[in-house]
Amino acid sequence: MSLACSSASDASTTAIPPLKTHCSNCNLRDLCLPCGMKPSDVGGLDELHFTRTKVKAGQALYHEGQPFRNIYAVRMGTFKSSLTMADGREQVSGFQMAGELMGLDGIANGAYASNSTALEDTEVCTIPYDQISSLAAASASMQQAVSRLMSREIVREHSLMMLLGSMNAEERLAAFLLNLSQRLKLRGYSASEFHLRMSRAEIGSYLGMKLETVSRTFSAFQQQGILEVDKRHIRILDAEALKRIFETRVH
Structure with a gap:
């Protein structure tokens, strides 16, 4: 996988060599992006050659207000999402682990609405949103799969909070x-x-x-x-x- 992460130049993240594992044969495929997709659509994802990026414990993958370019699939480790309150306090809004997506909150306004911080040494797949959008525009089943995926992640993030x-x-x-x-x-x-x-x-x-x-x-x-x-x-x-x-x- 080969496209550069938007924050790869930051000291907190490190781009690493291309993955030999693609979406079609990844052991997280039933939890992550390819879930529910047709084999032909998953093959289309393989052609994108996503970047993988390492983020060290305590370091940020992206910050609230940073321009939105990518969504991220957690390959390894755990992240927390948080918001910065008006008085500077942190409000934790979620925890993400392998097979889950981050960054979807940036789609609406073109900027990430939260911070994402690694709670341990982690690794993510960087998924350029414009390329996913192009694939979805070319395939109705791909469009449905992406919509279903986004809906699932939004529900996952908010379902527990609604109960609390x-x-x-x-x-x-x-x-x-x-x-x-x-x-x-x-x-x-x-x-x-x-x-x-x-x-x-x-x-x-x-x-x-x-x-x-x-x-x-x-x-x-x-x-x-x-x-x-x-x-x-x-x-x-x-x-x-x-x-x-x-x-x-x-x-």
Whole structure:
């Protein structure tokens, strides 16, 4: 893959040699851009030769207000999306992992509406939006696939947040952990034991909870025998109990 990333000249990102793996044979194809596409359309994606870019932990892939040129597919690692509030505070708006897309919020106004920061050493595919648009214009099935893809990502970003408005602290954290567990399972990882890449403060920002409340709720779940917590390492001991906490509000 060979087109240059818009931020590849930034010290935070590094362009690396072309991929030998294309969309048609990538192990993330059922989660990422080719999902639901016809083989011929996936072949069209292979012709684009997307760039892959490494972003080190703590560094930005793009910033709020930066001109929009690309969408990004996470190949490896975890990112957080965030907004900068009027007083300078950060508001975390989402977490993305392998097979998920970032940058779609830049389509509407021609500039990214959020910041994207790597929570660990990461790698992304850089997808030039104008080339995807050209492919979609030439193929009705490709256009449908791209529209479906964008809709899926928007729903994924907002579905959990929509549920959080009326939830208490335990329900919010249960929803977050169940969502994370399901996403990890889809990627072939353990659904019951994992390492959190985000801090307690970042989880609190995302869930609308104070840091102290997040820590207290983790401790409460551990005391109830629902979780085993060792700093950022989480082991879910009673997934059904987590589901009951979450479903109490949903139903």
